[in-house]
Amino acid sequence: GGVPAVAWAEIRFPAASPAIIESKSLKLYLNSFNQAVFSSIEQVQHTMEMDLSSACGAAVHVLMHSVDEGAPAVGRPEGYELIDDLPVENVVYEYAPESLSADGDTVTEQLCSHLLKSNCPVTGQPDWATVLVRYTGPKIDAAGLLRYIVGFRQKQDFHEHCVETLFTDLMERCRPSELMVCARYTRRGGLDINPWRSTSPADGPGPRLVRQ
CATH class of the missing domain: 3.30.1130.10 (GTP cyclohydrolase I, C-terminal domain/NADPH-dependent 7-cyano-7-deazaguanine reductase, N-terminal domain)
Incomplete structure (x- = not known):
């Protein structure tokens, strides 16, 4: 009609x-x-x-x-540990993969940070995201992971490339046997982009986050 x-x-x-x-x-x-x-x-x-x-x-x-x-919305997915309140001194707002480390016995963890900020390489406008990390392997230093994520604040790259960088750096520096990285970006122009990388087939991103 x-x-x-x-x-x-x-x-x-x-x-x-x-x-x-x-x-x-x-x-x-x-x-x-x-x-x-x-x-x-x-x-x-x-x-x-x-x-x-x-x-x-x-x-x-x-x-x-x-x-x-x-669309179901949550603050963060169930079972993910927020790392944003961990004590981190002398924060430097520069990309620093050397901040990542892991050691000790094998664990399975799900970590979350709301503090990812990167910048569009075309417009220079800021992009904001919540990062989700699920892994099995030597225990990741969560404070170092937070420092690393905060270091993206001046980085200019597309959403997908940022997640690829997060994924490859964690694989290289922390050597997990299994790894999933997802960034839930806030909307821009009516679209929210949710790049997701995993070492094995699994369900993709779950419910939309409140920030989206």
């Missing part, structure tokens, strides 16, 4: 895709749906999957939801 409809979408891009879609381009693409007519929400979902898969060169999965469904 021509009445507009609104929904929210969860879009999952594989890390192995040969290309990524820059967030501004994605916003422009989504805005192109403003006056488009579709027979069903499933047709919108299929169209998005086909277009985005073609653009990035890998299979993209789109899940469409009614706004009335809502």
Whole structure:
């Protein structure tokens, strides 16, 4: 009948895709749906999957939801230990992977920090995120991890590259047998980006965080 409809979408891009879609381009693409007519929400979902898969060169999965469904939001996922209040002296706001270390018996932990800030390399605008780290391996020095995360404050890089850096630095410096790193970035232009890297197949990011 021509009445507009609104929904929210969860879009999952594989890390192995040969290309990524820059967030501004994605916003422009989504805005192109403003006056488009579709027979069903499933047709919108299929169209998005086909277009985005073609653009990035890998299979993209789109899940469409009614706004009335809502999106569950939490302060931090259940079971994650917040490290932001640990005592850290002489903080330096520079990228410093040497702050990372691990030692001792093998443990399995889930650590969380709300203090990741990086900067868009194109606009210079700040990007804010909550970092989630789940690992099995020698116990990571949590204060050193916090110092390392805070050191990103002057770093200019895209969301996905920041998470790749977090993941590779933790693998190299702390040598876990299993590792998952996810950054839950706050929204910019209606989109929240949640890069996620893991050593093994597992469920992706869970409920949206309150900050998002």
